[in-house]
Amino acid sequence: MSEIKLATKEVVATPVSTEPVKNAPAKRGGRGSQHNSGGSSNNNRRGGGRQESFAPESEFDQKIIDLARVTRVMAGGKRMRFRACVAIGNKKGRVGLGLAKGADVTLAITKAVNQAKKKMIDVPLANGTIPHEIKYKFGAGLILLKPGKQGQGIICGGVVRMISELAGIHNISGKIMGTNNNVTNAKCVMLALENLKTPKVKKAKAEIVEVAETVEENVT
16 A cells, blocks of 8 residues: 655635725625615715806896797698897896797796897996987877976886886886887887987087196096
């Protein structure tokens, strides 16, 4: 019988440290860890949480003059749409008016605002009011506008008040003498403001300003 020699290996026991391992990867397991750590990841994926919007504000204020539902007879039946008349202004002498239609109210207002931005006019102002009286007629609309005294306020109603506030006119009196259609009156007011003449500076005041400027130049 041949002898069989068995090789034995010596097992050396190494001490196990009880200190936590630094920079160890986080464990992925367990419902508790998924619930706690998954909140932030879900918010990041969905863009959740309350985030501040940094959208730039528009420089123009807007007011809805008229909003109506209109229909058009087509071959297959009637098609319903919405018509919006919107006035915009920066309250510093610039104002515009837009009229547009859309499949819904939001689309109609957006199109009207974009159209109004393309048709802006400059209103000549003199101490917060218009420079002179004007009476204008457009279609069935007839508008009378008069300049007001300082501190008088806006003495008019309806469409005239809306457009005057957007244009930055603080003292004015007006009267609607024609139709009660808001769209027609709004167009009439816009044409009246567009036809206002800019106030002319008197020659005496202009000469005084020129003399004062020349004196300052000589002194310096």
